[in-house]
Amino acid sequence: MSEEGFREHDLDLFGLFANQVADAAVNSSLFSRLRESEEKYRSFVEQxxxxxxxxxxxxxxxxxxxxxxxxxxxxxxxxxxxxxxxxxxxxxxxxxxxxxxxxxxxxxxxxxxxxxxxxxxxxxxxxxxxxxxxxxxxxxxxxxxxDIAERKRAEEELQTRTYDLGERVKELNCLYGVLKLMSEPTRSLEEVFQRVVRLIPHSWQYPDIACARITFEGRGFKTDNFNETSWKQSADIRVSGEKVGSVDVCYLQERPVAHEGPFLKEEMVLINALAGEIGVFTERKRAEEALRESEELYRTLVNSAEEGICLVDSDERFLFVNPKLANLVGYDQEELIGRSLLELVPSDEVEFIRSESRRRMKGETSRYETTLIHKNGTPRKVLVNAAPIYDAEGQLYATLGVLTDITDLKKVEDELRLRLIYQTAFAQIMNRAIGIENLDTFIQACLEILGNALD
CATH class of the missing domain: 3.30.450.20 (PAS domain)
Structure with a gap:
């Protein structure tokens, strides 16, 4: 036996038992960790x-x-x-x-x-x-x-919105192009209509099979491929409330039904907008043409008038003069623009002209005579009819003056007045001559009569 009182065989058994206990403890710990790991991943999978x-x-x-x-x-x-x-x-x-x-x-x-x-x-x-x-x-x-159902729906909705956005961009581009054409003042109605009709098909859902036509007061403007089919969308063109034509879009092949046949609701909005813009554009062009004709008529009347016509501002500076007035004072029209009316008036009449201008500030019209000095220094008598002119805000813009040259008329009036004086004096002398008794007295009376007449 050993010193501890155990045989060597017993010690070996004790050692073996101790190893088994140690292995069991290790395995138990490992098993516990594995079970914890399994539970953790099972929980992950289940949740x-x-x-x-x-x-x-x-x-x-x-x-x-x-x-x-x-x-x-x-x-x-x-x-x-x-x-x-x-x-x-x-x-x-x-x-x-x-x-x-x-x-x-x-x-x-x-x-x-x-x-x-x-x-x-x-x-x-x-x-x-x-x-x-x-x-x-x-x-x-x-x-x-x-599960990607929601994601697929979101993707499909995004695709739909992207497509719809592309369609709206096409429509806006069409309207922008049309409005740009209509804003160019040199283009005629016919030229604008022909260019607009070419823009229209590109803005529809199926541009490759779309064609368009604009009819206006019996005239037609259409794309080269236009052919009227049953797949047609139209909108009336109205001017001053009356129908004068239409905008028509046709598909050359059948397409799936949408809002109105194969056409989208937004395309109906677009074609109505195009027809509306064409109507407004036509009214504006006609108004501009009428205004041009009216302006040309009045320009002709003013430039060919026998009276001098002018516009002067509040500082008496010429804004406009017609050829007659320029000729009256011996200047070119360009020389007078910006020049003061007071430079053409004798100094002793300047204050009178200013007082007349103050009447215009009060909204009054007036009629008066004054004198203008010709470029060569000779005076010209004129009869002036003056009236205030107001702008769109109701503010005094200028004075309109219509001037009639009365220089020759004043000479005739002076001659007639002098002749009347002489005739009156002669009649008085003849009355004195009746029953004359003293020649010296008669001569003295005649001299007095002539002196009074000359005064």
């Missing part, structure tokens, strides 16, 4: 939002609750199901081909979109993410299934 399935030999051998809920299946019904039965028929061949190639070790896409069949037969859009793992000692396909 995952995405569906998770494991496939072996083409059948589902494991599925989490999210996978069952995704298709409305009971968990027991899903486990054991052939994976191909879960996939929508139109995608089944492609999914199975990827599965077989992946299990064979070939390189295939691990993430792609497909559809699965729910228990009620509804097809659900999913994103599938697959990879090879070892499950229970054998290779298996671990598949994550993510």
């Amino acid at each position: 995952a939002i995405d569906g998770i399935v494991i496939i072996q030999d083409g059948r589902i051998v494991f599925a989490n609750r999210a996978a069952a809920n995704l298709g409305g299946y009971a968990l027991d019904d899903l486990v054991g199901m052939g994976f191909q039965d879960l996939v929508a028929p139109e995608f089944r061949d492609g999914v199975l081909d990827r599965y077989r190639r992946r299990m064979a070790g070939q390189q295939v896409s691990s993430v792609y979109e497909t559809k699965i069949v729910a228990r009620d037969g509804e097809e659900i859009d999913v994103e599938l993410n697959a990879g090879i793992i070892q499950y229970q000692g054998r290779a298996a396909d671990l598949v994550f299934l993510r």
Whole structure:
């Protein structure tokens, strides 16, 4: 026996027992950690939002609750199901081909979109993410299934909105092009209509089969490919409330029904807007033409008038003079523009002219005579009819003056006045001559009569 009182054989047994106890303790700790790890990952799998399935030999051998809920299946019904039965028929061949190639070790896409069949037969859009793992000692396909129905709806809505936005951009470009054409003052109605009709088809949903025509007061403007078909959209052109034509868009081939036949609701809004703009443009062009004709008429009347006509501002500076007035004072029209009227008036009449201008500030018209000095220094007597002119805001803009040259008339008046004086004096002398008694007295009386007449 040893010093401790145990045989050597007993010590060996004790050592072996101690090792077994130590191994058991280690294994127990390892098992506990493994169980904790398993519980952690099991909890992760069970609480995952995405569906998770494991496939072996083409059948589902494991599925989490999210996978069952995704298709409305009971968990027991899903486990054991052939994976191909879960996939929508139109995608089944492609999914199975990827599965077989992946299990064979070939390189295939691990993430792609497909559809699965729910228990009620509804097809659900999913994103599938697959990879090879070892499950229970054998290779298996671990598949994550993510419901992307909302994402697909959002993508489709985005595509629709993007398409609609593109259509609205086309429509705005059309309106912009039309308004730009209509803003160019040198273009005639006919030229604008022909250019507008070429812009229209590009703004419709199917521009490659669209054609357009504008009819206006019996005249037609159309695209080269225009052919009136049953797929037609029209809007009336109205001027001053009366129909004078129309805008027509036709499709040369049938297209799916939309809001009005194959046409969109927005296209009806656009064609009405185009017809409206054409009507407004026509009214404006006609008004401009009438204004030009009226302006030309009045310009002709003013420039050919026998009276001098002018506009002067509040500082008595000429804004406009007609040829007659320029000729009256011996200046060119350009020389008088910006020049003061007071420079052409004798100094002793300046204050009188200013007083007349103050009457215009009060809104009064007046008629008076004054003198203008010709460029060569000779005076010209004129009769002035003056009236205030107001701007659009009701503010005094200028004085309109119509001047009649009365220089020759004043000479005739002076001659007639002098002749009348002489005739009156002669009559008085003749009356004195009757019954004359003293020649000296008669001569003295005649001298007095002539002196009074000359005064």
